[in-house]
C-alpha cells in the first residue's frame with residue numbers, strides 16, 4: 272500500500288524498508304544472470320534459486336546496472352513503456368524493489 | 382503432480398529451442414588421485430585449451446544463452462589458470478559450479494572463489510571414513526584433505542555439495558555420508574550410475590539387483606519418474622543432452638553431454654555456434670528422437686531413467702538398451718510393485 276505524507280512524499284507501507292522517491296537502489300554484485308528469450312533470469316545467491324522477470328522487471332534490472340533512485344526508475348520505466356498506468360507505477364515498482372530486497376538482490380540506501 | 386519449478390520450465394524451453402543452458406567443461410584430464418571407478422585413461426597432460434581459448438568460448442556461450450557452467454576434470458584445480466577461467470565465467474555472469482576432490486583447496490583459493498561469487502563446489506567422497514575413502518581414491522590423506530576443503534568452503538559461506546558415486550564396493554556409505562553432510566552443513570548428492578572402465582563392458586563396480594533395490598528404497602526415488610504419460614515414447618527415455626545440455630572436453634571437443642563421447646566438432650577449429658547448429662549436432666538430435674524399439678516398446682520403460690551415455694559406453698550404441706540400466710529399472714519396478722515407491 273502506498274501512503275503519501277503531508278509533504279507529498281510517497282512511501283510503501285508493509286515493505287521491508289520504507290521506500291521513498293529519493294531512496295537509492297543498488298544491485299548487489301556477483302549475481303548470476305542471463306537474458307533468456309528477452310526475459311531476465313536471475314539466481315539468488317542465498318539459495319541458488321532461479322527467478323524469471325517479466326518485461327518490466329527485466330528492464331528495471333537492466334537499468335539498475337548503475338544505482339538509481341526510485342524516482343529515476345519510475346521516470347525511465349514511464350518513458351520506455353507505453354500503456355503504463357502512471358498512478359500505479361510507483362506502487363508496482365516499489366513492490367518489485369521490495370521483492371528484490373527481500374531476496375537480497377538489491378541494496379537500499381535511504 | 383506438483384507444478385514445475387521455474388528452473389524446470391526454463392530447461393524445457395531451452396531444450397525445445399536447443400539453447401545450451403547448462404555446460405559442463407572438463408578442463409583437464411590430469412588428476413592427483415586415481416579413483417577406483419574412474420573411466421579416464423589419460424591422467425597426464427594431453428592437449429588442453431588455453432585460458433585465451435576459454436575466454437573466447439565462455440563469452441560465446443554467454444551470448445548463446447548459457448547460464449550454468451560446471452568446471453570439472455580430472456582435477457580442475459591442477460590448472461594454474463583455474464581462477465582465471467572461473468573469473469571469466471563470473472565476468473560473463475555465469476552460475477559457476479566446481480567439482481573437485483578437494484586436495485588443492487586452500488584458504489587463498491577459497492577467498493578468491495568467495496569473492497568471485499561462485500554458486501557451489503562439489504567435493505567427491507567415496508566413503509565416510511578415512512580408511513575406505515583413501516583406499517578407493519588411491520591417495521593417503523585424501524579424506525582429511527577433502528574434509529579440510531569442505532570445512533574451509535562452508536566457513537567462507539560457499540555452498541558445498543558432497544558428491545558420492547554409489548557402487549558395489551562402497552555400498553551403504555551413502556547413509557553415513559548423508560549424516561556427515563548434515564553435520565558439516567553441506568548438501569548431499571549421490572548417484573548409482575557407474576560408467577564402464579572400458580568401452581563395451583559393464584563396470585565391475587555396478588550395483589546388483591538387490592543393491593539397486595535397497596538404494597532406491599533408501600533414497601525414496603520410486604516416485605520421481607511418475608510424470609510420464611506416453612508409454613510408446615516416454616520422456617524418461619530421452620534427455621537434454623545436445624539440446625539444453627552440453628559437454629566440452631579439455632582439447633575442445635564438443636559432446637552432447639560430458640559423459641557421452643560423440644563429437645559434434647572441435648571448438649579450437651570452429652565457433653561454438655557453428656558446431657551447436659551444425660550438421661553433426663542436428664543429426665544427433667534427429668536420431669535422439671528415434672531410439673531403438675527395444676527401449677520404446679519395453680514393458681518397463683515408464684520407470685526407466687535411461688541414459689544414452691551409459692548405453693553407448695556399455696554397448697557402443699547409444700540408441701539402445703544397457704544391461705546395467707535394465708537392472709536398475711527392474712529394481713525400480715519391484716519397488717513400485719512392493720508399494721514402497
Ligand code: SF4
Pocket residue numbers: 675676677679680681682685686687701702703706707710711
Ligand atoms: S534400458 Fe532396459 S529397462 Fe530401460 S527402456 Fe531400455 S530395455 Fe527397458
